[in-house]
Amino acid sequence: MEILQIVGIGIVATILSVILRQQKPEFAIQVSIVTGLIIFIFVISKLNYVIEVLNNLAKRIDMDLIYFTTILKVIGVAYIAEFGSQIARDAGEGAIASKIELGGKILIMVLAVPVLTSLLDLIIKIIP
Amino acid sequence: MNIDLIFKIAGIGIVVGILHTVLAKVGKEEYGYIVTLAGVVVVLTMVLTLISRLFDNVKTIFQLY
Numbered sequence: 001m002e003i004l005q006i007v008g009i010g011i012v013a014t015i016l017s018v019i020l021r022q023q024k025p026e027f028a029i030q031v032s033i034v035t036g037l038i039i040f041i042f043v044i045s046k047l048n049y050v051i052e053v054l055n056n057l058a059k060r061i062d063m064d065l066i067y068f069t070t071i072l073k074v075i076g077v078a079y080i081a082e083f084g085s086q087i088a089r090d091a092g093e094g095a096i097a098s099k100i101e102l103g104g105k106i107l108i109m110v111l112a113v114p115v116l117t118s119l120l121d122l123i124i125k126i127i128p
Numbered sequence: 129m130n131i132d133l134i135f136k137i138a139g140i141g142i143v144v145g146i147l148h149t150v151l152a153k154v155g156k157e158e159y160g161y162i163v164t165l166a167g168v169v170v171v172l173t174m175v176l177t178l179i180s181r182l183f184d185n186v187k188t189i190f191q192l193y
Contacts, residue, residue: 009134012134013131019138020141020142024164026168027137027138027167027171030141030168031138033179037178037179038130038133041178044185048189051189069191076189076191080183
């Protein structure tokens with residue numbers, strides 16, 4: 001039962017963070033960063049399996065592989081941007097958090113441009 | 129999954145907090161700030177390796193090159 005491990009780590013880290021927040025808030029933030037990192041590194045090994053299965057499925061239905069990798073890239077960028085902005089917001093820097101989110105959105109838009117152009121191509125092909 | 133790092137950081141934080149308080153009581157506020165800064169730098173170097181590992185993992189899994 002991995003969920004029990006994750007919840008246990010979360011509770012312990014929360015208690016430590018609350019203890020530290022009164023004396024030294026900078027260390028409380030470090031504790032929360034490390035907790036997020038440990039939980040994500042633990043979960044990502046499980047995610048690897050799911051992504052492999054999806055990859056095989058995409059190969060089997062003979063889909064253009066560029067769409068699948070684009071989706072994966074968008075998910076990766078979104079997760080990293082979310083992680084950074086959560087840390088910044090946790091530390092009370094809402095402005096930096098919004099800037100990180102803006103950067104993530106723009107990079108996702110750049111990644112999605114090839115899909116958009118192929119959609120437009122398809123529409124032009126359908127319209128006689 | 130090693131959660132030692134959480135306890136290490138919390139321990140360093142508590143020790144730095146105590147040192148800060150003691151130094152402030154003795155009347156050496158400026159040393160207290162130096163101790164805090166050193167603690168933050170030490171912890172940050174430990175966290176950075178973990179952050180780079182996360183970024184490497186995300187890059188390989190989501191094929192972000």
